[in-house]
Amino acid sequence: MIPSLPRPAWLRAGTAVYATAFFAFLFLPLVVVAVFAFNDAPYPAPPWRGFTLDWFGGGKGRTGLFADGPLLHSLATSAWVAAWVTLLSVAVGTANAFLIERARFAGKQALSLLMLAPLVIPGVILGISILAFASRLAQLADDLFGLELDFLRPGLTLVVLGQFSYIVAIATLTIAARLKRFDITLEEAAYNLGASRAAVFATITLPYLKPALIGAAVISFLMSFENFNTTLMLVGSDPPLTVLMYGRMREGASPVLNAVSLFLMLASAALAIVLMKGGRRAA
Amino acid sequence: MSADPARMRTLQTRLLWGLLLAPALLWLIGLIVLPHVELALLSLRVRVAPRVYEPSLAQYRTFFEEPLYWHTFVRTAVMSVIATALTLLLAFPIAWTIAKIARGQMRALLFVLCLIPFWVSETVRTLGWMILLRESGVLPQALAALGLTAAPVELLYHDATILVGLVYTSLLFMVVPLIGALDTLDDSLIEAAYDLGGSGITILRDIVIPHAAPGITAGCIVVFMLTVGNYLTPTLLGGKNSLWFTEQIYTQFITRFNWEQGAAFGFLLLVLSTAIVWLGLKLAGQKFGDVMRRT
Numbered sequence: 001m002i003p004s005l006p007r008p009a010w011l012r013a014g015t016a017v018y019a020t021a022f023f024a025f026l027f028l029p030l031v032v033v034a035v036f037a038f039n040d041a042p043y044p045a046p047p048w049r050g051f052t053l054d055w056f057g058g059g060k061g062r063t064g065l066f067a068d069g070p071l072l073h074s075l076a077t078s079a080w081v082a083a084w085v086t087l088l089s090v091a092v093g094t095a096n097a098f099l100i101e102r103a104r105f106a107g108k109q110a111l112s113l114l115m116l117a118p119l120v121i122p123g124v125i126l127g128i129s130i131l132a133f134a135s136r137l138a139q140l141a142d143d144l145f146g147l148e149l150d151f152l153r154p155g156l157t158l159v160v161l162g163q164f165s166y167i168v169a170i171a172t173l174t175i176a177a178r179l180k181r182f183d184i185t186l187e188e189a190a191y192n193l194g195a196s197r198a199a200v201f202a203t204i205t206l207p208y209l210k211p212a213l214i215g216a217a218v219i220s221f222l223m224s225f226e227n228f229n230t231t232l233m234l235v236g237s238d239p240p241l242t243v244l245m246y247g248r249m250r251e252g253a254s255p256v257l258n259a260v261s262l263f264l265m266l267a268s269a270a271l272a273i274v275l276m277k278g279g280r281r282a283a
Numbered sequence: 284m285s286a287d288p289a290r291m292r293t294l295q296t297r298l299l300w301g302l303l304l305a306p307a308l309l310w311l312i313g314l315i316v317l318p319h320v321e322l323a324l325l326s327l328r329v330r331v332a333p334r335v336y337e338p339s340l341a342q343y344r345t346f347f348e349e350p351l352y353w354h355t356f357v358r359t360a361v362m363s364v365i366a367t368a369l370t371l372l373l374a375f376p377i378a379w380t381i382a383k384i385a386r387g388q389m390r391a392l393l394f395v396l397c398l399i400p401f402w403v404s405e406t407v408r409t410l411g412w413m414i415l416l417r418e419s420g421v422l423p424q425a426l427a428a429l430g431l432t433a434a435p436v437e438l439l440y441h442d443a444t445i446l447v448g449l450v451y452t453s454l455l456f457m458v459v460p461l462i463g464a465l466d467t468l469d470d471s472l473i474e475a476a477y478d479l480g481g482s483g484i485t486i487l488r489d490i491v492i493p494h495a496a497p498g499i500t501a502g503c504i505v506v507f508m509l510t511v512g513n514y515l516t517p518t519l520l521g522g523k524n525s526l527w528f529t530e531q532i533y534t535q536f537i538t539r540f541n542w543e544q545g546a547a548f549g550f551l552l553l554v555l556s557t558a559i560v561w562l563g564l565k566l567a568g569q570k571f572g573d574v575m576r577r578t
Binding site for chain 2: 002003004005015018019022023025026027028029030031032033036043044045046047091092095096098099103105111114115117118120121122123124125126128129130131132133136161162164165168197222225226228229232233241242245246249250253257258261264265268269271272
């Protein structure tokens with residue numbers, strides 16, 4: 001019931017208890033991951049054997065996060081993939097947003113509906129379909145021209161394309177939502193004052209879109225960094241972080257994974273704070 | 284050719300739209316439409332000799348004749364429906380609290396608290412659940428220490444564990460559309476219903492749920508889709524017993540390199556996922572485009 005209506009005491013208490021339990025459930029796994037990054041034991045499990053930084057810096061024959069070559073390499077791979085996905089998604093997403101909001105052409109309705117399709121296709125299926133199609137193209141290039149197109153084989157190019165195929169849909173929605181609220185008379189005024197198309201875009205439209213572009217970029221980067229389903233199907237010999245972590249988690253966990261997870265949590269928290277600060281300034 | 288400025292301008296505009304259209308078409312045709320056509324073709328053929336294929340429905344026949352495959356399929360669908368329903372039940376009170384009860388700073392704080400865990404990847408969250416639930420993990424040890432169980436019990440690798448993991452990963456995608464829908468519900472409607480003698484249950488049934496229906500539909504559709512297509516949570520929390528359909532797809536495609544069979548499984552999953560999305564929209568009388576823009 002809403003506050004303006006009489007609420008019995010048990011309902012108030014019940015709401016508070018439920019909310020507390022809910023947030024405990026939400027945060028418990030994260031807290032546990034963070035805490036066991038500092039436990040002085042070879043497995044991330046109780047009992048508590050004392051505080052250590054070994055799982056970051058190494059020591060007592062343990063490989064810490066900063067000395068774990070494959071792990072650091074996969075972190076760099078993830079960042080590289082995410083950077084490309086972000087760049088492509090924001091660029092194509094901006095073009096799509098203008099197409100949806102400004103252009104008039106036959107079949108536009110169908111096209112904008114098709115743009116939403118990648119969001120309802122399970123990631124695994126996006127992955128296998130792109131894998132199969134790329135392999136068909138590679139086969140064709142080989143048969144017809146004797147070309148070896150390695151980028152069409154499982155590897156980072158396909159991972160970037162696979163993630164891009166649905167992340168760009170999200171970027172499009174984010175940017176189109178802001179473009180929809182744009183006051184078109186601002187552009188018309190600039191044209192009347194003699195500005196060129198490029199000048200109007202650079203000085204009026206683009207600055208207005210900036211918050212949405214930054215938002216779309218952050219979301220794209222994060223979604224790419226965290227993607228697992230599509231990536232797993234397209235990955236070659238160079239695993240990004242999620243895939244590497246998955247493999248190690250199946251073999252049995254080492255607290256190094258906790259250490260890298262804590263690092264990720266801090267990085268996303270920093271990103272969230274930057275984004276919120278930026279959002280407040282723009283609003 | 285006379286350079287008619289007006290004509291030049293329309294030509295220029297058309298060229299510009301053409302340039303904007305190109306990336307969209309490349310994306311949708313090259314990465315969505317053609318790959319799915321390829322997948323359909325793959326699923327409809329059978330290998331008769333090395334590099335020789337014939338059109339056939341054999342892949343789909345295998346699915347219906349092999350109990351393991353369709354059992355896994357049905358199981359995945361049923362578990363996903365249960366997970367979606369549980370997520371809705373758990374998320375609704377919180378969405379209500381945030382949208383209707385909390386005010387000002389508290390409201391913003393609770394909303395951000397809901398978001399935070401989802402800035403961290405599913406892999407990390409699943410790692411947390413594994414540390415909590417495995418036999419040597421935090422909860423079994425705590426239960427044994429409290430004397431509630433004689434010895435630590437294995438809490439991983441049960442169906443309930445998979446459900447916990449799936450619900451956990453899905454909560455945000457339910458909470459956000461629910462808050463959006465409840466936010467627009469005018470408090471005075473609830474007050475009026477109350478003044479006219481409506482009980483909590485009647486108000487919920489006749490006023491709140493009909494108003495929030497678009498948000499509920501949007502949340503359920505997204506959660507169901509993410510759940511049915513999930514791979515990480517069922518395989519890690521369910522272990523060998525998980526029997527999740529995406530796992531069958533992975534096994535056929537990557538482990539056994541039987542792309543024809545894997546493609547057929549992929550299509551079946553796509554049909555299931557699309558059918559449920561369509562059914563959900565039909566039941567709630569919603570349009571696909573509106574629902575997707577809402578989330």
